[in-house]
Amino acid sequence: MVLNTSKILEVGDWLLRQALAEKPPEVMLEALARKLNHVGIPIDRCRMAWSTLHPLFEAETVLWTADRGISTNRFPHQEEDTDEWLRSPIKWMLDHSETFMRARLEGHGPLPFDLYEELRADGYTDLIGLRTEMFTERSVLPLRADDLGLYVTWATRAPGGFHDTVVETLRQLQRYMALLCKLNIYPRLITSVADTYLGPTIAHEVLSGRIRLGSGSQVRALVWFSDLRDSTGLAEDLGEDRYLALLNDYFDCAGRAAVEAGGEILAFIGDAVLAIFPIREGETSESEASDRAVGAARAARAACQIVNRRREAAGEVPFEFGVAMCIGDVRLGNIGIRQRLSFSVIGPSVNEAERIEKETKRLGIPVLATDEVASCDPAQWQPIGRFTLRGTHHETALYSLRLDDAGAQSDRGSSASRNPSPRNEKASTVAMTGTMGSSSQG
Structure with a gap:
């Protein structure tokens, strides 16, 4: 599979402009999915998750699917030890310090996570997960042990799943997305803390x-x-x-x-x-x-x-x-x-x-x-x-x-x-x- 390199660079440049414009993640994600489909990358589902500093919520998520559009969710602190969380691919990646994972969903064999079974039943053929740390020990908001960083999953229903070239392209775009989210999430984290205490x-x-x-x-x-x-x-x-x-x-x-x-x-x-x-x-x-x-x-x-x-x-x-x-x-x-x-x-x-x-x-x-x-x-x-x-x-x-x-x-x-x-x-x-x-x- 051959992708138009100039088109991919245009997507990266577009992500940088979204970062400077401080576009909300949910607005950006839906537009990004459509742009990727337009340049030949078959995306049917994408999800972003990141840690937050909030007295009630541990993490925030944005999910886009081709058939249902955008939805957002927040996960309360008390849900962090539920069976759903303990059996999730995000938890596995955190526990094993992994930044990349892939699940080919076609076939009938057993799958390691409930999410994979759900996606297979819904017609998805491939999924990749990417995780990027957005803060370091030197940051104003330093890295915490339970910090997800930016966690993104991409899934497709295309027969045969993602081509390896597509996987590499999505890995390159992850850095742009992490920068965009960091610029957007930083003010939200600071505002959340300020609202909580002041x-x-x-x-x-x-x-x-x-x-x-x-x-x-x-x-x-x-x-x-x-x-x-x-x-x-x-x-x-x-x-x-x-x-x-x-x-x-x-x-x-x-x-x-x-x-x-x-x-x-x-x-x-x-x-x-x-x-x-x-x-x-x-x-x-x-x-x-x-x-x-x-x-x-x-x-x-x-x-x-x-x-x-x-x-x-x-x-x-x-x-x-x-x-x-x-x-x-x-x-x-x-x-x-x-x-x-x-x-x-x-x-x-x-x-x-x-x-x-x-x-x-x-x-x-x-x-x-x-x-x-x-x-x-x-x-x-x-x-x-x-x-x-x-x-x-x-x-x-x-x-x-x-x-x-x-x-x-x-x-x-x-x-x-x-x-x-x-x-x-x-x-x-x-x-x-x-x-x-x-x-x-x-």
């Missing part, structure tokens, strides 16, 4: 170049602040392991509810959760942000009741927490020194939310908010009076969220309420600081 809003600020001391921007938002009751006492009474388990149960109630409702967690401050629901003109109104935040508070309270029943059934102590909400302008910006910066959210609204949360404990009311929040949907709120918040010289009107039975438990029955001020739980926070705190496998 939250999308702060991550965008940092990655947009606001990295000088004092730089930042102002954002209007609903500030959502939650704090665990009697944390110091619980930590002393339970011991490290049991308290850590309780803390994670609490974060899973409060933090998860805020994120799933569309909020962004800016920081875990000890045992407190600071989140915002951004308000952007033309995108999210104050009323919409309030609806989401209220939904988060209700979900957090309901989850708390479920988790506490489970904890008590297991002989563990229950926990309680308060939630405070207010609306205002907050400033996102760098504080610290030039050699070590922390991107923080500061402003009167942040301080106000923290101080209102203290009132949830003193008054024994689980969820409190200001007039700006309550006025978005007055039917959900009950006015309880005007209060002078700690550190202020004016009165603030506060409203209690009307809770249904699932979330109506009052702090008055909790251990924190029975001992109103057993210990100084936490110093007042003036600036809240953001911390860097299934298809077949082949």
Whole structure:
């Protein structure tokens, strides 16, 4: 078989242009498969997989088939030891440090992997797998022991399978594909890590170049602040392991509810959760942000009741927490020194939310908010009076969220309420600081 060398070089040059244009892998892969068929390389299926840095997912994949087009998938971390993974050709290549493999699928003899059997049953005659490491120990993102690199498989239904010339051509194109994926995946990996540790809003600020001391921007938002009751006492009474388990149960109630409702967690401050629901003109109104935040508070309270029943059934102590909400302008910006910066959210609204949360404990009311929040949907709120918040010289009107039975438990029955001020739980926070705190496998 003779391939047009100039056409192959054109494909390689096209891949380089795609890399510079930062085209998504799924867009590139479908176009590449069609280009290869156009120059005489019979491709009926191709799949790309690469490792990612994500708290939920171990790897991402893009699959193209001639009859079904493009599909994408992510593989959770917990799936890495499934039978499917352990019996996959990717796992075999990693275990044996191989960068190339080939499977001729025609015939009726036994095949070593389930994937090969599936492909044979679907009419495929040949498959090759290629793996290229994209990072080294010197990279900003160094090579990990479980790093796939770029893993690509090509399959055909052509009688007799791939000609050896085609196999060699695909091996040469692998380097172009690895470069393209590295240029595309690097930013995605960095963005994923930044989103995980900083939250999308702060991550965008940092990655947009606001990295000088004092730089930042102002954002209007609903500030959502939650704090665990009697944390110091619980930590002393339970011991490290049991308290850590309780803390994670609490974060899973409060933090998860805020994120799933569309909020962004800016920081875990000890045992407190600071989140915002951004308000952007033309995108999210104050009323919409309030609806989401209220939904988060209700979900957090309901989850708390479920988790506490489970904890008590297991002989563990229950926990309680308060939630405070207010609306205002907050400033996102760098504080610290030039050699070590922390991107923080500061402003009167942040301080106000923290101080209102203290009132949830003193008054024994689980969820409190200001007039700006309550006025978005007055039917959900009950006015309880005007209060002078700690550190202020004016009165603030506060409203209690009307809770249904699932979330109506009052702090008055909790251990924190029975001992109103057993210990100084936490110093007042003036600036809240953001911390860097299934298809077949082949």
